[in-house]
Amino acid sequence: MTALKLELRGITKRFGSLVANDHIDLTVEPGEIHCLLGENGAGKSTLMNVLYGLYEPTSGEIVVDGQPRTFRTAGDAIDAGIGMVHQHFMLVPVFTVAENVMLGNEETQALGWLDRRRARKKVLDLVAEYGLEVNPDATVEDLPVGLQQRVEILKALVRDAKVLILDEPTAVLTPQETQELFRVMRALRDSGHSIVFITHKLKEVKAVADRITVIRRGKVVGSADPSSSETELASLMVGRPVDLVVHKEPAQPGEVRFTLENVTVLDDFGNVQVDSVDLELREGEILGVAGVQGNGQTELTQAILGLRRPAAGRIRLDGRDITALSPRKTLDAGVGFVPEDRQHDGIVGEFTVSENLVLDLVTRPPYGGGIAINPKKVRENGYKRVEEFDIRTQSIDSPAGSLSGGNQQKVVVAREMSRPLRLFIASQPTRGVDVGAMEFIHQRIVAERDVGTPVVIVSTELDEVVALADRIAVMYRGRIVGIVPPTATREQLGLLMAGVEDPALLEKAATRPSLELDVEDTPRDRHNDGDNDTDTTGGEEGQA
Template structure:
């Protein structure tokens, strides 16, 4: 095999941090014009490898070849020169600047020192037409959608002459439609001869766009496979290192008494508009109620109202028979609520604090973790160690800051903390966002285990797979209200999709039947 077939070859890359090998003899070969997926769990070493390629880190050993020539990439500027561009997961854009200003930032075209907006606009227009990256160059970043922002990021790398684009978890923040569009863009880019490395742990995306896939596990490259001849199951097993189940196994639900009842509540969002409009629902002991819906239809506000983080304008919320609307979060927690919050970095954890302190954050004021206002560090440590062990939180020790843990392990720590208090109602909002299949499987198991133990579980998620797999009943939210409550067995992705877009249950059923041209799916 001639070496020049590859635009990038990383050979035997090893990166050590102290005694820890983040990358251990990794090999990666990128063909010209291909989409090459880099698959691995959180903490497997994907980011380290890509940071090496983009000049942020230098490898302890190993070689990098670009177009067959060995290179040293010792700075991001160098990577830029070599035609490597990175589309970051967290966009690095100036909100107050226009699209054009953001794209040219740092390499502004000028005429005798005066910014040449015209040339800039022209070249951006050419680029965006060539690759189907539709943006309005004059819009300000703060006024465009997340999907648009990502296009700006892509344009930024193209504007700087990138031939090789690295996409770091690009779909984490996008809606299903935006994801589709991104896939089209990526294909258009490779058609024009660009090469793409796609970092992800979403298997269906890999199946959809990638040509080949390199799997990394615990710092080692496991294999590089052709995507078309490898099944999702095989990919998942390779990534995790054992057989994983996609279908969450669960027994029949036996719902008992009502634990949470929400009656006609109205919740306003930040700008004073009604986000939740006279909504009612019930969750019973021993069942999982899933809340489906497109982001921004009042799900977050509903959960914030139930958990006491936001004010309820009117209506009643009862937990275990007690009215809790507009109570303080602590009061509600003590009434039997466990809450896995939507945004684990903002609400779930205090990142700079140690893991043990984060585990104690809901119970630090109680015995035995404290006594008469004085903390008991020994008990806190014991308690944290116990939960870390029980819930398999992978960490160096309980004293590292929470920020040092991978996303999956951070979430495990939160779940440990919330479940261990034995709440009668567990609210899980987007509990698996950004997590890999191994962690998702784990979290689903824990949620179902709670249900089987006779607890009520309220699951809010934007992922339809998750809703369909885990819930016993599904409430679909649209514009602040529940438009339908369906059972997973009786519904389909298409039907849920239509309900989420605001159509009524009858209409949705009719439309799905029409499309399928057969009897409704629930007839057995």
């Protein structure tokens, strides 16, 4: 295979007045895993969409093996040897692996008939060459997520991709599947492929990257070596020192305050999403709900809040049955709720910051009553919460939609935590926020637990669940398959996340050292151009 060198020179991408990428220079050498590290919203995916021909750059150029290229479509990028595996897979569920791999690049016989035998052989050849281990005859919808991801990689390889872009590839994987993906990535690298690995997860960067480029607010703010500490990388991402450790004392749980009794929840099509779940939560403890996205976590939180009526079972808070309450009455009962999608369910972007801070309080004194709202009290509360929760905004009168993602999340957290609570639920509490805002939100969650409030945290970030939770409930296909302490090994948690309930296997996994991401024993030679030292001073101060 002929290796390929890729260069981005001065790439700028504007959407109106928003500068998503600002004069970015990036070189990807042949046969390396180059990590593009940055918080959600930093401009990483936009840059890769420019490279893959999905966006046209406002200015700058793409150079492949010394030749400037213009990509107006993804087909142009594919023809140049660039492939991309998107965070959300683009597969046809009812097609086989071979059919998905060949879709758009079909092999034909005489008279135009599809040559399925040749397509199948191509897949088998690639599987054997790179150790991808997937059955070409399997139907995609029957495959676990990790194998579906391999199908996406096969789609790129069969089109002779020499540079492979992986956009947040571990977001939907168990720890074991992440390990296996890294094995595949190293095999591809060793065969001469280049991989651009987009992520915000520091442990993964250190485990698999050969070089690291850090992007903040659309700009390259520095390069780093994988030997850099997580603290150094986090500081480079945010622009200031960050404490990555969640500091909390051991829980002092009291009496049972919240229960789920045989709760079953259906989706809009009548499919079971939450299957006979039983849970108990005591005052002064944090219950973490772990699992790969799409295993019923969203429907479970919706049922608790009253957004979705359970098909069976009971939900009780302090002995009161709240199963059939509306969302308004559930909030009035003392439930604080941070939704997983803040822009859709958490804020009203056109409303001011101060108005968003009282969205669920405007019918109560002192902020309102009847049809009247007290603007003075709303503004007073706005000033107070902006200071207390360190919300970075030009004014309390600024539209909430104009704030950074981290500050929008702080608005939601501030609103929900600024009233007496009997239960606090946070779904993906730090999704899309930088590590600075993450540090602050974690502190507030722990503080809520410490005043005696029972807390439920739902997160697909396993590190977050382990750091915050006093107990961890693992969901798989709508069921609670295990409840373990946060000291459980990553291997045990990974097995549960994959639906493994065999007591012997779980006991064996529980006695092993915690599963860590494998780092190669012998570091590869880095393409050191003198620019790879960690720079923790570059760029402007990041908004928390």
